[in-house]
Amino acid sequence: MPAKRAFPDVEAVIDELKHLHASRRDQGHEHKLGRRERRVLSPADRCAVLAKTSSRCHICGGEIEGTRWHADHVKAHITGAEHEVANYLPVHAICNNYRWDYSSDEFQWILKLGVWLRSEVERETRIGRAAGEKFTGYDAGRAARRERAGSSVELTESGRWGMPGNRHGGPKAFHG
Ligand SMILES: [Zn+2]
Numbered sequence: 001m002p003a004k005r006a007f008p009d010v011e012a013v014i015d016e017l018k019h020l021h022a023s024r025r026d027q028g029h030e031h032k033l034g035r036r037e038r039r040v041l042s043p044a045d046r047c048a049v050l051a052k053t054s055s056r057c058h059i060c061g062g063e064i065e066g067t068r069w070h071a072d073h074v075k076a077h078i079t080g081a082e083h084e085v086a087n088y089l090p091v092h093a094i095c096n097n098y099r100w101d102y103s104s105d106e107f108q109w110i111l112k113l114g115v116w117l118r119s120e121v122e123r124e125t126r127i128g129r130a131a132g133e134k135f136t137g138y139d140a141g142r143a144a145r146r147e148r149a150g151s152s153v154e155l156t157e158s159g160r161w162g163m164p165g166n167r168h169g170g171p172k173a174f175h176g
Pocket of ligand 1: 059060061062
């Protein structure tokens with residue numbers, strides 16, 4: 001069910017999120033990750049991918065600087081899409097890690113909820129302040145784990161273990 005639909009109550013929203021999660025799990029979006037061999041793009045291919053958006057991240061639209069960006073497969077690997085330059089777009093590592101393998105419907109929910117909550121936090125509403133405090137602790141803990149992990153193996157922005165540039169390098173920690 002598209003996120004643009006209005007839901008009658010929170011129970012319906014909860015049910016929908018659980019349903020979308022189950023669908024993703026059933027389709028193997030979680031358990032098959034990492035099993036398939038992933039081709040490493042050549043430097044020339046990465047240049048070609050970056051040029052497609054004039055060095056902009058295809059998720060947030062921000063400028064991409066340096067070399068620590070990801071080439072995001074526009075179709076999930078497990079669907080068997082071809083590993084061609086045409087199937088990749090440049091993306092910030094942080095944007096790619098948060099995008100994870102959520103379905104489009106789930107990601108629309110994440111945007112809707114995130115935009116709403118961002119506003120609540122800024123306006124310092126009761127729920128915004130409570131969520132902001134909870135989030136601050138969570139984020140600080142994640143940063144500390146990343147710090148401890150050092151540079152050889154990085155704890156990605158989403159809290160998953162992985163080599164730099166490897167979107168699905170290890171067990172997930174926070175994605176559901
Ligand atoms: Zn981005």
